[in-house]
Amino acid sequence: MTNYPGQPAERLADELFLIAHDDYSGKLLAAASLVDAALCGALLAELLFDSRITLVQSAVYVADDRAWREPVTDRVLAEMVRRGDGHQARSWLEFLAPRVRDHVGDRLVSAGAVRRMTARGLNLRTTLRFPGLDPNRVARPRVRLNAILERSEQPLDARTATLAGLVRAGGLVRALIPANRAIVTERIAASRRLLPTELGDLLNAVDAAVAATALTVRR
Secondary structure, eight states, rough: OOOOOOOOOOOOOHHHHHHHBOOOTTTTTOOOHHHHHHHHHHHHHHHHHHEEEETTEEEEESSSSOOOSSSHHHHHHHHHHHHOOEEEHHHHHHHHHHHGGHHHHHHHHHHHBBBEEEEOOOOOEEEOOOOOOEEEHHHHHHHHHHHHHOOOOOOHHOOOHHHHHHHHTTGGGGGGGSSOOOHHHHHHHHHTSSSHHHHHHHHHHHHHHHHHHHHHHHH
C-alpha cells in the first residue's frame, strides 16, 4: 500500500493528535483511552501506507524492516521485528497504547507544532497537555477534515477516509464542530465501507480495542 499524492504534510497520527487536542489549552477533547486506541491505529496505518507492514486477516507482517529515520514509526517497526510476524493488529494496539500519546506528542514538539505542558488540577492530579504553538498549523487538520466531510460530494481517498474512521473511533466527531453531525457521521461510515481490506480490518481492530476499553471502565 502506497501513499497518495497531494496529501497533507503532517503524518496521519499527527493529524489525529492535533484534532484530539484543544488548539489553545492542549487538553484532550475525548476520553484518553479512546484517543490512545485511535492513535495506535493511526501509527499502524502510517506503516501500511508506507508499505512497511501488511495485514493478512488482521495479523501484522513486516514487509520492509529498514529504518526511515522517523523515530516513532521506526520504534514501532523495530518492536514488530523483534517480536516476530503474525500477531493480531489488536494486540499491537493494546501494546502501544500506554505510551502512544507521549511518542506522537514528542514528534509534534520536535516539529515545533505544540509544546509539552504539565498542569495540576484541584484534585492535585497532574495532567499532560499539548498547547499549539502555531494556531494555523494545529487547526488545519480539523478544518480540512470538517470541510471535506461536510461539503465534498466526491468519495474520500483512502488516507482521509482512514483518518475520519479513526476520528470516529476516538470519540472525536464532536471535535470537528460539524454543522450537521448526522451527515458527517454517515459520510464517515460510507467512506469506511469503501476502504481496502487491510485498512478496514485495522479500523475493526481499533473498534474492538475501544469496545474492550469501555467494558473495562464500566466494570
